[in-house]
Amino acid sequence: xxxxxxxxxxxxxxxxxxxxxxxxxxxxxxxxxxxxxxxxxxxxxxxxxxxxxxxxxxxxxxxxxxxxxxxxxxxxxxxxxxxxxxxxxxxxxxxxxxxxxxxxxxxxxxxxxxxxxxxxxxxxxxxxxxxxxxxxxxxxxxxxxxxxxxxxxxxxxxxxxxxxxxxxxxxxxxxxxxxxxxxxxxxxxxxxxxxxxxxxxxxxxxxxxxxxxxxxxxxxxxxxxxxxxxxxxxxxxxxxxxxxxxxxxxxxxxxxxxxxxxxxxxxxxxxxxxxxxxxxxxxxxxxxxxxxxxxxxxxxxxxxxxxxxxxxxxxxxxxxxxxxxxxxxxxxxxxxxxxxx
Numbered sequence: 001x002x003x004x005x006x007x008x009x010x011x012x013x014x015x016x017x018x019x020x021x022x023x024x025x026x027x028x029x030x031x032x033x034x035x036x037x038x039x040x041x042x043x044x045x046x047x048x049x050x051x052x053x054x055x056x057x058x059x060x061x062x063x064x065x066x067x068x069x070x071x072x073x074x075x076x077x078x079x080x081x082x083x084x085x086x087x088x089x090x091x092x093x094x095x096x097x098x099x100x101x102x103x104x105x106x107x108x109x110x111x112x113x114x115x116x117x118x119x120x121x122x123x124x125x126x127x128x129x130x131x132x133x134x135x136x137x138x139x140x141x142x143x144x145x146x147x148x149x150x151x152x153x154x155x156x157x158x159x160x161x162x163x164x165x166x167x168x169x170x171x172x173x174x175x176x177x178x179x180x181x182x183x184x185x186x187x188x189x190x191x192x193x194x195x196x197x198x199x200x201x202x203x204x205x206x207x208x209x210x211x212x213x214x215x216x217x218x219x220x221x222x223x224x225x226x227x228x229x230x231x232x233x234x235x236x237x238x239x240x241x242x243x244x245x246x247x248x249x250x251x252x253x254x255x256x257x258x259x260x261x262x263x264x265x266x267x268x269x270x271x272x273x274x275x276x277x278x279x280x281x282x283x284x285x286x287x288x289x290x291x292x293x294x295x296x297x298x299x300x301x302x303x304x305x306x307x308x309x310x311x312x313x314x315x316x317x318x319x320x321x322x323x324x325x326x327x328x329x330x331x332x333x334x335x336x337x338x339x340x341x
Contacts, residue, residue, distance in 0.1 A: 013247065015219045039086050048321050055325050060275070061158070062292025070329060072097050078330040081107075085277060086289040091116070094335050102340045109288065113229075118339060145307045146328065148222035152188070152297035152321070154240075156214045161278055162285045163215065165270035169282055170239050172264060173255060174193075174199070182261055184253035188236050189244050206241040206250050213249055214240045217293070218255075221327050223334065232289065237261075295323040 043058040043066050052073035058066035064083040072078050081092030085109025096102045103115040157164055176182045177199050186192040187319055193335045203210065214237040221228045234257040240249050255261060265283035272278040279285050297305045306323075310316040 002178045022045075032215075034328060038093040041207050046321070048318075050318060050322060050324060053329065054331065059081075062156075063277075063290065064324075068328075069334060070325075078336075079329075086110075086291075088113070092309065093333050096336050096340065106258070111229075111231075125314050144224050144226040145222045147334075148220055149218050149327070151217075151221060151301040152215050153217050153219070153293040153295045154293050155217065155293045157212060158292060160195070160276040161291060162268075162270045162280065162282045163274060163291060164212060165272070165282075167210060167212060168268055169211060169272065170241075172268065173239060173252075173261075175251075176261070176264065181262075184255055188216075188238070188252065188254045190236060190254055190256055197311070199253055202250055202252055203241075205243060207244060207246065211242040212239055213242050216251070218254070221332065228338075230327050234286065280291045294320055296320075298323060 023261070043191075045058045045066075046054065048055045048057075054071040054073075055069070057064060057068045060066070064086045066083065067080070068083045070078045074097060076097055077095055079092065079094045082090045089109070091106050093101045093104045101117060103118065103241055105113045106116055107113040129201045155163065161258065163169060173182070177184055177196055180196075183190065184194040186194055191227065193333055197256045199301075218232055218236040218238075219231055219232055219234045220270045221232050236254045237257050238254045239252040241252055242248075243250050262283055269280050270282070270284040271280050277290075279288060285291060296308065297303075300309070302308075305320050306316055310319050
């Protein structure tokens with residue numbers, strides 16, 4: 001699978017002498033910070049319209065950010081709120097097709113929220129279960145899952161992301177493979193196992209610097225009726241490296257995203273530049289979904305990728321965009337039904 005390698009870029013001005021020059025320096029520094037803030041807060045707005053679905057949202061550095069609004073086919077507002085780093089933030093309001101408020105929540109993060117309306121429901125906050133970072137993925141109770149979809153996505157290289165910092169994650173994966181601490185699968189089913197020799201053979205075909213161009217993820221999105229929200233659970237992860245010819249990419253192998261790997265990742269910290277907006281920890285970055293990504297496949301009868309389902313580039317782009325917002329809108333639709341009077 002061809003992969004595009006993306007790299008971001010990022011002074012400081014200083015001068016000093018007494019009162020006049022001091023003031024001048026302050027103004028220059030203030031302007032410099034303002035320009036830098038503008039660089040890091042540039043948001044691109046998107047509009048999606050298809051099959052009666054109308055959504056307007058923004059993205060910054062590939063992450064869903066800023067105001068998010070969706071509309072019913074009759075033009076009435078369905079949902080509105082703010083996204084920060086791919087997750088809901090602040091107050092969110094969802095309306096029925098007549099325009100009446102169906103529910104309202106206040107989010108601290110995508111996983112920590114308090115229900116504002118209606119208040120007659122017993123569980124009015126996520127605080128009863130949010131906190132243990134492993135609980136969202138490990139403790140899945142099948143009887144509480146009422147809807148799910150399997151997704152495959154690709155995370156491209158981003159310079160300041162903890163995921164790619166100093167190649168630490170890749171080096172850790174290789175070392176754990178060498179010590180036989182984790183299983184490397186030939187594919188995402190993790191049935192056929194790769195030996196360390198197999199992994200080394202793939203590394204030999206890669207760029208000598210072992211340059212990572214991205215990571216593939218296999219995951220489930222499911223709606224937990226008891227927690228009353230949708231949750232992403234990563235199943236497996238696959239490092240993708242640049243080949244020696246610099247034109248192709250090589251999948252190193254699929255690894256179970258289990259407690260063994262996550263415990264190790266939880267000890268890996270990197271402090272990105274202050275204004276980059278990324279968390280300091282590798283495991284935290286995955287848990288908080290603070291990464292740019294693109295869905296390239298989802299569960300379907302023929303196990304086809306989006307590129308195979310939609311050969312036309314324009315249709316493919318629309319489908320990828322739809323998959324980016326589909327889970328959010330499923331929740332909005334469900335909440336209207338759930339809280340209907």
